Amino acid sequence: MPSSDARGTAPRARRADARRNVAAILDAATDCLARDPETSVAGIAAAAGVGRITLYGHFKTRAELVDAVLARTVQRADVILDATDTGGDPRDALARLVASSWQIVHQFRNILLAAQRELPAERIRGVHDPILRRVQSLIGRGQRAGAFRRDLPRQWLITTAFSLMHAAAEDAAVGRVKADDAARLITATLLAAYTPPAEGRKA
Amino acid sequence: MPSSDARGTAPRARRADARRNVAAILDAATDCLARDPETSVAGIAAAAGVGRITLYGHFKTRAELVDAVLARTVQRADVILDATDTGGDPRDALARLVASSWQIVHQFRNILLAAQRELPAERIRGVHDPILRRVQSLIGRGQRAGAFRRDLPRQWLITTAFSLMHAAAEDAAVGRVKADDAARLITATLLAAYTPPAEGRKA
DNA sequence: AGTAACTCGTACACCAGTGTTCAGGAAAGG
DNA sequence: CCTTTCCTGAACACTGGTGTACGAGTTACT
Numbered sequence: 001m002p003s004s005d006a007r008g009t010a011p012r013a014r015r016a017d018a019r020r021n022v023a024a025i026l027d028a029a030t031d032c033l034a035r036d037p038e039t040s041v042a043g044i045a046a047a048a049g050v051g052r053i054t055l056y057g058h059f060k061t062r063a064e065l066v067d068a069v070l071a072r073t074v075q076r077a078d079v080i081l082d083a084t085d086t087g088g089d090p091r092d093a094l095a096r097l098v099a100s101s102w103q104i105v106h107q108f109r110n111i112l113l114a115a116q117r118e119l120p121a122e123r124i125r126g127v128h129d130p131i132l133r134r135v136q137s138l139i140g141r142g143q144r145a146g147a148f149r150r151d152l153p154r155q156w157l158i159t160t161a162f163s164l165m166h167a168a169a170e171d172a173a174v175g176r177v178k179a180d181d182a183a184r185l186i187t188a189t190l191l192a193a194y195t196p197p198a199e200g201r202k203a
Numbered sequence: 204m205p206s207s208d209a210r211g212t213a214p215r216a217r218r219a220d221a222r223r224n225v226a227a228i229l230d231a232a233t234d235c236l237a238r239d240p241e242t243s244v245a246g247i248a249a250a251a252g253v254g255r256i257t258l259y260g261h262f263k264t265r266a267e268l269v270d271a272v273l274a275r276t277v278q279r280a281d282v283i284l285d286a287t288d289t290g291g292d293p294r295d296a297l298a299r300l301v302a303s304s305w306q307i308v309h310q311f312r313n314i315l316l317a318a319q320r321e322l323p324a325e326r327i328r329g330v331h332d333p334i335l336r337r338v339q340s341l342i343g344r345g346q347r348a349g350a351f352r353r354d355l356p357r358q359w360l361i362t363t364a365f366s367l368m369h370a371a372a373e374d375a376a377v378g379r380v381k382a383d384d385a386a387r388l389i390t391a392t393l394l395a396a397y398t399p400p401a402e403g404r405k406a
Numbered sequence: 407a408g409t410a411a412c413t414c415g416t417a418c419a420c421c422a423g424t425g426t427t428c429a430g431g432a433a434a435g436g
Numbered sequence: 437c438c439t440t441t442c443c444t445g446a447a448c449a450c451t452g453g454t455g456t457a458c459g460a461g462t463t464a465c466t
Contacts, residue, residue, distance in 0.1 A: 015434055015441055040423060051444050056425070121377075149395075155379055156388050159370050167366030174324075176358055185359050192352075193396040218411055218464055243453065254414045259455070 022058050024048045029069045030111065037114035041065070063118045070115045074127050077104045081134055090142030094194070095187045097138060101131075102165060102183045109169045135161055142194065149196040161190055225261050227251045232272045233314065240317035244268070266321045273318045277330050280307045284337055293345030297397070298390045300341060304334075305368060305386045312372045338364055345397065352399040364393055 014022075028048035032039040041062050045052040059065040084100045086093045115124055139157050142148035148157070168182040177185065231251035235242040244265050248255040262268040287303045289296045318327055342360050345351035351360070371385040380388065 017434070018442060021443085041425090042423080053426090053445075054443055057442075060425090062424070152388060152391060153380070156374075156392075159374050159379070160367065160392055163366045163370030164363065167362050171359075171362050176362070177356070185355060188355060188400075189359070189363055189396050192398060192400060193392050195395060197391075197395060220462095220464065221412060224413085244455090245453085256415080256456090257413055260412080263455090265454070 018058075021048070021050055021054060025050060025055055025058060025065075026069060026072060029065055030073060030108075033066070033069060033114045034108060034110045037110045037117065066114055066118045067123070069111060070119070070124070070127055073108050073111055074131065077101075077108075078130050080104060081131065086134070086138050090138065090145055090147040091191055093138055094142070094190065097135065098161075098165075098187045098190065099183045102168065102186060105165045106169045106172060106179060106182070109166060109173075132158065132162075139194075146196070148194040151197065157194060160193055164189060221261075224251070224253055224257060228253060228258055228261060228268070229272060229275060232268055233276060233311075236269070236272060236317045237311060237313045240313045240320065269317055269321045270326070272314060273322070273327070273330055276311050276314055277334065280304075280311075281333050283307060284334065289337070289341050293341065293348055293350040294394055296341055297345065297393065300338070301364075301368075301390045301393065302386045305371065305389060308368045309372045309375060309382060309385065312369060312376075335361065335365075342397075349399070351397040354400065360397060363396055367392060 025044065025048045029039075029044045032044050032047050041055060042052050044065070045055040048055070055065070059068065080103075081097070081100055084096055086097060112124075135158050136154065139148060139154055139161075143150050143154070164186050168177060168186050171177045172179045172182055228247065228251045232242075232247045235247050235250050244258060245255050247268070248258040251258070258268070262271065283306075284300070284303055287299055289300060315327075338361050339357065342351060342357055342364075346353050346357070367389050371380060371389050374380045375382045375385055
């Protein structure tokens with residue numbers, strides 16, 4: 001039921017300033033939460049240049065707000081990844097995918113953190129699903145092509161990829177690695193980890 | 204200042220029941236926090252079979268309690284790792300170290316999570332340091348022996364190891380991997396990731 | 407047995423954040 | 437220009453947790 005209600009009166013589109021405010025709130029929230037995942041609703045409203053009450057007018061609860069932010073962020077990420085070529089040699093494709101993903105993770109890891117505090121775990125997994133699917137299919141293709149190892153469950157390979165991204169993001173946040181270096185490190189590590197084990201190596 | 208104060212009177216050892224209670228509290232706290240890192244002080248006291256006030260008698264604040272739990276846990280972990288042979292072929296040693304560490308991480312990851320909420324980041328890093336040092340020296344040895352790659356910063360290799368452990372722990376908690384399988388997966392992945400890259404491979 | 411150490415329950419002050427209510431005022435949009 | 441939608445600040449109830457104060461009861465040690 002996107003635009004017309006079941007009731008008689010079509011609910012006349014939102015007023016312009018309302019839409020503007022919602023956008024401002026979403027932007028501010030994304031910004032604040034990225035900096036500090038525990039920012040209070042009051043803080044976000046202030047940053048958006050809007051009264052706290054106005055905010056509650058658009059998002060019934062804090063959780064709802066966080067959810068909206070998460071959804072929008074993931075959806076944007078998905079668009080970026082959509083523009084990333086995942087064809088050709090699986091190893092090259094992986095490198096490209098990592099480069100794109102890293103940027104996103106690096107920038108928004110705190111948002112995920114905020115979401116983890118407020119939202120049920122399943123919801124988060126649900127939202128992440130489209131992205132996860134991307135990695136999954138690339139890995140699958142690589143395995144069929146013989147470029148990636150098949151002796152470990154695919155699920156685990158995916159976990160490895162995500163895990164390294166987030167770890168790198170954290171290290172970058174603390175200054176343990178330079179942000180420009182991260183993609184290279186992740187890629188090198190992942191490629192090595194995914195390479196089919198040489199014969200005669202012990203398991 | 205472990206047992207005798209600078210003041211004149213030696214402060215007569217703690218009464219037996221007091222010591223017993225402290226132990227009970229620590230045990231209960233470890234247990235509760237491992238299950239739910241947000242357990243309230245009241246909950247912990249109850250689980251320890253002790254009044255909330257008694258608890259506050261021994262630990263001035265919640266943070267102090269969490270800190271104590273963390274310290275004790277890490278120290279126990281350190282003992283376990285101390286009993287793990289890190290000599291011989293670096294690859295085998297790594298496998299052994301992973302096997303031991305995994306158990307610990309798997310069991311206590313929630314405690315770390317609790318600590319992250321309550322304690323300053325530096326404190327956590329400080330406590331972890333002895334463990335970290337272990338991995339570091341093993342990796343260093345492996346690199347010098349030519350068993351592990353040298354084209355990535357050692358710091359990053361360490362991060363990789365920790366990251367995979369925690370990722371596996373999380374996956375195990377959600378049931379995505381079987382707990383008995385985890386050590387194998389981690390080891391296989393890490394060994395592959397640490398293997399010096401073949402010549403002529405692109406970076 | 408006596409004393410100091412320890413425990414316990416109730417009760418309270420406190421804090422920060424969330425979510426609600428109200429009534430008036432501004433501005434979009436027809 | 438007039439109606440409807442929306443914004444707003446102040447004030448308030450509520451929640452859940454933390455930490456404190458008191459006074460009486462219990463228990464360990466000597």
